Amino acid sequence: MSRFPLVEDRDGQTVVRIPLTRGLGLTPLQTVFAFLGLVGLFALPFLAGLVGLSWERLFRGILFGLAAVGLNLLLRHTELVSFGHAAFFGGGAYGVAVLAAHYNVSEGLLLLLRAVIVGTTLAVVIGYFVAGYVDIYFALLTLAFNQVLFATVFRSGFFNYNDGLQVRIGGDRPTLFFLEWTTLGYDLVLYYTTIVLMLVMLLAMWKLINSPFGRALDAIGQDRTRARFIGIPVEKYVWLSFTISGLYGAFAGGVYALLRLHVQPEPTLYVFVSGEILFMAILGGFTTLVGPLIGGIILVYLLEAARFWVEYYHALTGLVLLAIVFFMPKGIVGSLPDFNAWVAGRVREPGRLQEDVHSATAAVREGVDRATTTVRIIVFGVK
Numbered sequence: 001m002s003r004f005p006l007v008e009d010r011d012g013q014t015v016v017r018i019p020l021t022r023g024l025g026l027t028p029l030q031t032v033f034a035f036l037g038l039v040g041l042f043a044l045p046f047l048a049g050l051v052g053l054s055w056e057r058l059f060r061g062i063l064f065g066l067a068a069v070g071l072n073l074l075l076r077h078t079e080l081v082s083f084g085h086a087a088f089f090g091g092g093a094y095g096v097a098v099l100a101a102h103y104n105v106s107e108g109l110l111l112l113l114r115a116v117i118v119g120t121t122l123a124v125v126i127g128y129f130v131a132g133y134v135d136i137y138f139a140l141l142t143l144a145f146n147q148v149l150f151a152t153v154f155r156s157g158f159f160n161y162n163d164g165l166q167v168r169i170g171g172d173r174p175t176l177f178f179l180e181w182t183t184l185g186y187d188l189v190l191y192y193t194t195i196v197l198m199l200v201m202l203l204a205m206w207k208l209i210n211s212p213f214g215r216a217l218d219a220i221g222q223d224r225t226r227a228r229f230i231g232i233p234v235e236k237y238v239w240l241s242f243t244i245s246g247l248y249g250a251f252a253g254g255v256y257a258l259l260r261l262h263v264q265p266e267p268t269l270y271v272f273v274s275g276e277i278l279f280m281a282i283l284g285g286f287t288t289l290v291g292p293l294i295g296g297i298i299l300v301y302l303l304e305a306a307r308f309w310v311e312y313y314h315a316l317t318g319l320v321l322l323a324i325v326f327f328m329p330k331g332i333v334g335s336l337p338d339f340n341a342w343v344a345g346r347v348r349e350p351g352r353l354q355e356d357v358h359s360a361t362a363a364v365r366e367g368v369d370r371a372t373t374t375v376r377i378i379v380f381g382v383k
Contacts (some may be wrong), residue, residue, distance in 0.1 A: 038291075041195055045188060057304055058297055059191055059259065064089075065250040066198055067297020069205060070248025072292045073241050075281055080134065082237070084142030085273050087126065087149045088246035090269030092119035092253030095154065097165035097263040100174060102158075106179055108190070109173040110165075112254045117270035120243060121251020122149070127242035131235045131333035134224065143271060149270040164264030167257050168176025173260060187259070188265060194255050201248065206289055208244070217241055249277075276303070279317075294333050326363075 041049070049057035053109055067089050074080045084295025095118030096111040130141045137157070153159045167174065175181075178190045208214055216237055219227045224234050258262045276299060299317070305317045328335040 003344070013284070020043070028186070030089050050364055052303075055191075056187065056280035057301055059194075060256065060304075061246075061297035061300035062194070062293065063256050063259070063296070064277060064300050065253040065284070066201070067249040067348055068284070068292035068296050069202070069289070070245040070252075071277055072281045072286050072289075073205065073209070073217075073245045073248075075278075077217035078241060081139045081278065082142040082242075082277065083139050083271065084126070084144075084146035084339050085245070085249050085277050086269050086271065086273035087142075087146045088119040088123055088249035089256070089273065089277070090153070090265070090329065091122045091151070092250035093114065093257040094159065094165070094253075094264045095119060095266045096254050096257035100167045100169055101160075101165040104169050106169045106172075106174050107178055108176045111174060111258065112251070115254025115257065116247060116250050119253060123243045123250070124239075126309050127239045127246070131239040131242060139238070143274070146269070146271055146274055150265055150271070153269060155264045159265070162265060164262055167261045168262065168303035174260055175275075190258055197251070201251070202289065204228060205248075209289070213237070213240075228274050232269070239340060266312050279321060281331075283321070285334025287330055287334045291331050291333035295331065304380020313382075329379055335375045 044053045044058060048058060067085060070088075071082060072086045074082055082256055092115035095115040099105045099111055099114045105114075126142070126145045130145075131143055154162055159165060172180075173183075173186055176186060176193070181189055208219075216227070216232050219230070219232060220234050221236060227234050250335055253268060256268070277296075280299050281292040281294035282295070284293065285291030302317055302320065324331065330338065
């Protein structure tokens with residue numbers, strides 16, 4: 001008999017789950033992947049160079065992915081699409097920059113605390129106005145608030161217009177834990193501090209979405225009217241989830257400012273940044289907890305590295321999004337169980353591969369027909 005608790009999966013088969021914390025258990029295969037993921041995270045600064053990757057670029061991907069984890073709380077559970085989450089990422093980044101540039105605060109952890117406070121405050125204020133709206137109205141309102149904030153920063157001398165602010169005090173980088181570091185030491189200490197805090201935040205998010213509060217958000221996403229009928233204060237819960245979502249973005253933006261040591265409006269507050277954060281959640285798999293984090297790493301690296309591969313690198317990211325929507329609608333991480341089941345099925349029945357080819361061909365043909373019809377209607381109208 002296994003010393004680990006046994007549970008029944010959806011197929012009625014008994015599987016072993018290794019308990020990590022109360023209510024959280026992983027299968028042996030999931031445990032192996034989790035362990036390898038942790039080893040990869042902590043070894044990233046030393047392993048990335050061996051395979052020709054920039055670990056600082058991957059670090060930026062982790063930060064944007066963490067912001068996408070926050071956005072995913074809305075997207076996955078309340079089924080609300082926000083086009084304004086760059087406001088919280090940029091708010092956190094500018095919270096660090098303003099305190100360093102105008103008030104000479106030199107300790108990085110104090111700057112990061114300020115980032116979380118500023119970004120979360122923005123989420124509280126914006127969430128108050130948008131919590132009662134749904135669908136396209138919610139999306140447009142978040143977009144509008146994002147653009148107002150971007151325009152304010154872009155046109156304000158206090159934020160140094162489009163040139164942005166340096167996160168330096170007298171030309172020196174901030175301290176961390178009240179100690180001065182070399183360039184490499186600073187980056188490594190910031191990275192490992194962020195990874196530890198990120199793991200805590202991921203565990204907290206898992207606890208949240210599996211709590212009664214998380215189940216209430218699921219009910220709101222499924223049917224707001226029914227949720228109100230059973231006594232759930234819908235607007236209050238949406239407002240709170242929006243605030244928590246903004247907190248994750250603010251933290252990520254604050255670390256981004258400490259890493260880059262220079263904050264400008266376009267890389268942090270522009271509306272396209274909000275779109276990229278949303279893309280990350282979809283790319284990695286918004287039905288999973290760590291999917292948006294994986295999506296952030298992949299997309300940031302793709303955006304920054306693709307310019308060296310092809311001339312029209314933005315088109316490449318568009319093609320990736322199309323491929324995900326058409327062939328992996330659950331995202332990369334979300335599609336892994338289906339992919340494993342598909343591989344296992346084809347190993348048992350190799351003859352079904354021919355059926356898969358026919359199905360894929362038919363799906364592509366149908367997609368092309370729909371696209372052709374749409375273009376014809378746009379150009380010539382409906383006859």
